[in-house]
Amino acid sequence: MVQHLTRANPEQKHSFGIFLKQWRNQRGFSQLDLAVSSQVSQRHISFLESGRAKPSREMVLQLATVLEVPLRQQNLMLTAAGFAPIHTEMDLAAPEMASVRKAIDFMLRQQEPYPALVVDRYWNLILANDAATRLLTTFIQPDQLQNRFCRDGKINLMRAVFHPLGLRPFIVDWEELSAHLLQRVHREAISAKRSSEGTAEDE
Structure with a gap:
């Protein structure tokens, strides 16, 4: 298994770990599931989530890929881990x-x-x-x-x-459609707020 382990101060709060745990839970992965899929040890996943270890840039992207984290949120994960964002948004006309x-x-x-x-x-x-x-x-x-x-x-x-x-x-089915759209907009608004705070949205 490939490991990218950098020791961090156990007392240091690391927002990346919170971010990682929330995305893992949202996707229904146990720590072991994520470890196997990412080809790292379960202990390393635990250390990343607790803030006892700091991920490399490659590890952030590897975990984000396994968890199917959207690109915009991948940028936030990179920032939380102390790295510059790598994904850029472009106009379709570009x-x-x-x-x-x-x-x-x-x-x-x-x-x-x-x-x-x-x-x-x-x-x-x-x-x-x-x-x-x-x-x-x-x-x-x-x-x-x-x-x-x-x-x-x-x-x-x-x-x-x-x-x-x-x-x-x-x-014709205005009440049904409007209720569905309002729920969707509400979920998206919560998702956008949590994304700006560096946390995963609920689905």
Whole structure:
């Protein structure tokens, strides 16, 4: 087994250990499960969580990969362990994202004739296929989409759904859908808050 062990002061509070334990629990891993999957000893996992050991940069990324930690939270784990973030966010229009944009465009086309949308973490509309565009403009005038439901120059899908002059009057199962969306937004808001604090979200 490969070990990356650096001794730390046992009295030192290490936020990385708290972060690691929460993600491990969230993913349903025991310390032994994580140790086996990460090819380290269970003792090392225990030391990392308690703050008795400080992880190397490679170990942070190895554990985060095994636990399927999202990239944004991986950056927070690195920061908590004393390392610089390595994952950067890019606009889909950036040249470096050309292959990603091509793949997304392909998936949107494949969903036709059914509506498909791409939104950011704030539910701002980034991309839509033709079916989704037709759906939105059938019930909401294009000028109203821009004037009533835009946030930072982007159409906000949640505003468009919940606004009384938006999609809301045309949704048959409104109570069921709105309850589901509100629960989801609530979970995402809690997740965003915990992520900013360096803790894992509940699912």
